[in-house]
Amino acid sequence: MFTEVQTAIPPFIADLDYEPSPQVSADLEQAVIAASSLDLEFGSQMASLGTFLLRTESVASSRIERVDATMDNLARAVVGIKATPEAQSTIAATRALTAMVTVAGSTGRIELEDILDAHRQLMRDDPTDGRYAGTLRTMQNWIGGSNHSPRGAVHVPPPPELVPDLMTDLVRFANRQDMPTIAQAAIAHAQFESIHAFTDGNGRIGRALVNAVLRRRGVTSRAVIPIASVMVADVDRYFTLVNSYRNGEAGQFISYLADATVRASREARASAVELAAMPARWRERVHPRGGSAAGRLIDILLEHPALDAGTAALLIGASTSSTYSAIDQLVVAGVLHPVTQSKRYLAWAATDVMDEIESLNLRLRTTTDRE
Secondary structure (H helix, E strand, O other), rough: OOOOOOOOOOOOOOOOOOOOOOOHHHHHHHHHHHHHHHHHHHHOHHHHEEEEEEEEHHHHHHOOOOOOOHHHHHOOOOOOOOOOOOHHHHHHHHHHHHHHHHHHHHHHHHHHHHHOOOOOOOOOOOOOOOHOOOOOOOOOEEEOOOOOOOOEEEEEEOOHHHHHHHHHHHHHHHOOOOOOHHHHHHHHHHHHHOOOOOOOOOOHHHHHHHHHHHOOOOOOOOOOHHHHHHHHHHHHHHHHHHHHHHHHOHHHHHHHHHHHHHHHHHHHEEEEEEHHHHHHHHHHHHHOOOOOOEEEEEEEHOOOEEHHHHHHHHHHOOOOOOOOOOHHHHHHOOOOOOOOEEEEEEEEEHHHHOOOOOOOOHHHHHHHHHO
């Protein structure tokens, strides 16, 4: 008979120190330089790049949880048209990530209420756990095993009565100023995953916490580093290193996150270059007249790669008929493609932009396979 379970209780970390080796210190510094350079190099296009990176990170973070939406379904969810549960969940992950990093950047703090609000954004529409959205768990949970029993679980987090104090301690740690930023982000993430503060959504909130720490410490001011795209390329390694943290080996996960930050920043830079080149290519295909609705539509596609006719008309300041004519021109040229079949609810997506989300993830997966 299964009569008892042993839980893993992480230590309080708010006042603990971490001293990296000289090599790890150099790796951590290189990671900060790689991440911060995105804002510096691509400031003029940060509105469109920021939107792209937010969606890329949310797609990858969701895929780690086996929530995998196609790009067309994601586009439908962005527009607000009926989409698959996976797409709706990915959009919710984008809301949560946006909320957490925005507050961290504007206040210079990460508070428990900010984490709870991000979880509320993520889980409020979930058919199973929506009723627990934005609240710390009051029941025991576990990772692995089955839905009914922790037998064979990989990790059994602390009992629910310990969660509030552990989260208060984690927030204190996340707001420290006296340790390397990447190390702080790595430890905060691994500690959060060890606490497992919510009934569901812990992985996505924990990964959002990484970018929140980067934003709070001023490493980024507008960009989101697509670190989850590295993690999803080798999920087993990522989970193994988080588990090593629970065994007292924090250094391995810290080094991993430093390397992931460098690689993610490098590929985000490549995507930024590709995005910047798209409008000129689109104009070569469409040949819009100066000031035409088609030309104005091209100008907004990087920041709004999924839209319906009503939204497009408002954004470009054109009549409905002119907007439909512009959309038709871009569809014929292969710049846009329809993501709906219904004649009642029409929406389109910028093919190249949506493809680049997949391309970034593929590039990171390819480099991981070579290592």
